[in-house]
Amino acid sequence: MITNADIAKLLRRVEAVYEVRDKDFFRSHAYENAANAVENLTISAHDLWEQGKLTEIPGVGESLAAHLDELMKTGRVKHFDAEFKRVPAGMFGLLGIRGIGPKIAYKIAKKFKLHDEKTTLKKVKQLIAAGKLAALPGLGQKMQAKIKTAIESSFVKDERLLFSEAIPVSSDFIGYIRKIPSVANAEPLGSLRRHVATVGDIDIGIATAKPTETMEVVLKYPQIHKLISSGESLVRVQLKTGHEVDIKLCSPSEWGSLLQHYTGSKLHNIALRSYALERHLSLSEHGIKNLRTKKIFRAKDEKAFYAHLGLPDIPPELREGEEELDYAKKNKIPALVELEDIKGDFHLHSDFDFESSHDIGRSKLAEYLDQARSLHYDYLGVSDHNPKRDLSVSDKKKIIEARKKYLFTQYQEYENRVKTNIPKLFIGLEIDIRSDGELALEDELLPDLDYAIVSVHNAFDLPKEENTNRLITALSHPKALILGHPTARKLNDRPGIDVDWEKVINFCRANSKVLEVNAAPDRLDLPDDLVKMAVRGGVKVVIDTDSHQVANMDFMKYGVWTARRGWCRKSDVINTLDLPDLKKVLK
Secondary structure, X not given: OOOHHHHHHHHHHHHHHHHHHHOOHHHHHHHHHHHHHHHHOOOOHHHXXXXXOHHHOOOOOHHHHXXXXXXXXXXXXXXXXXXXXOOOHHHHHOOOEOOOOHHHHHHHHHHOOOOXXXXXXXXXXXXXXXXXXXXXXXXXXXXXXXXXXXXXXXXXXXXXXXXXXXXXXXXXXXXXHHOOXXXXXXXXXXXXXXXXXXXXXXXXXXXXXXXXXXXXXHOOOOOEEEEEEEOOOEEEEEEOOOOEEXXXXXXXXXXXXXXXXXXXXXXXXXXHHHHHHOOOEEEEOOEEEEOOOOOEEOOOOHHHHHHHOOOOOOXXXXXXXXXXXXXXXXXXXXXXXXXXXXXXXXXXOEOOOOOEOOOOOOEOHHHHHHHHHHOXXXXXXXXXXXXXXXXXXXXXXXXXXXXXXXXXXXXXXXXXXXXXXXOEEEEEEEEEEOOOOOXXXXXXXOOOOOEEEEEOOOOOOOOHHHHHHHHHHHHOOOOEEEEOOOOOOEOOOEOOOOXXXXXXXXXHHHHOOEEEEEOOOOOOEOOHHHHHHHHHOOOOEEEXXXXXXXXXXXXXXXXXXXXXXXXXXXXXXXXXXXXXXXXXXXX
């Protein structure tokens, strides 16, 4: 099955051909917008095709939908193949290299007759070594050096960074930058600031009235390995970790405009520019220009930027060019769930040592409780994996009883020692969903549990209908309250299972079942678009960390950010409830 990444890559190639051969801005831009939209989908474009909903993808009109229909049916698009023949194939082997856009890639591939995409990088390295690239008109020594650096640093965009990997890198750098006296403000930009599950680049914005003085100090950051390029308002560095970071500077008076412009997304900014033009306004990273008076409004923050357009501030997580602008025009942007709203976590794995179906936790209950108290949680749920399937029922029963005693003993000892503000303990289990939908634990072993999380941990490649029935069968069990990491995806490793989510969501609503937003950084599951589908469908979610050690409880922020991208409000999340109301949900 063709993936979203495959489609996005294909669309970007068509975009590149239109840009270099036809200089057709509008056509190439249309393909760029469609590629961005497909790339940011967390539901399969193939699924949308099966449902006849391709035109619901932002930027995909009837014509492009027809091309994608052909792609899904045959694996190729005749129109695309014809377009690709208009350029040397080696051009596409250069497009993944940072700093090389379509025009430069086309120029190099055409001049040096690079017709084999697979050998392009090797031949370009040889051209650089011979000094031939610099001799090409319009390139020169400086561009050759940039291309050489990009190739040597292996910065070829085949795989996006996990959001959780990019955040610490940017946070440490920004922490250093904010301590510089001449810095008025500093923030991450782009998809990182929008809290997208995976990001392509790490970008940082800085507001300062003293750019030269500021940059001198910024470049002394101990983690910088080398300076890649430097301009008046843009600097690119490579860190010792291998990550490359773009740093954009502006004056404090333009901070709101720069922040809005480079936070994006592209589709959001395009929609916002069209809205502004209707009001005779033009937008840029420098401010908002009145096309009649030629005056420029310079926004000191984003709230002022959006207010000048007559709009409320739109949270970065919602800026994906979908329906956020329509909601903003009606002043109906929802108040999204905040990290401070969370009052508990139901997916923690304890250090109870037993024959578990999967890995056990590494932290004691007291450690989890200490952290829960520091987070001002009202309750905590421990949900270890079920015992191994091949054990006898009597052995499983002994394990479950011993585990309950082990946890209650620790809890009572903690109560006697700490005395006050102790989170309420709930004891559940995370139970495997077998391929037929049956739970991997016998019914007679379930009644004493406070709740059960049911999750898929194997047989990921079943057909859609089987997976759909599998989940509904599992959730039909009276004790099954929460569907854990529902798509079973692993970012950059394993796609989600194929499911009719509309049918599952309808079942959950009718039967008061809860969908988990698993905050583990390599999961972030439910994905944001399914969170949106769930909450719009009247289904509650729970944001859990799936912690296997106490440090993992810090993952909660990733889950909250994912839920926010799905337009999730506090009222949509069961673990924002006060304890009495939460107990009603568990019953």
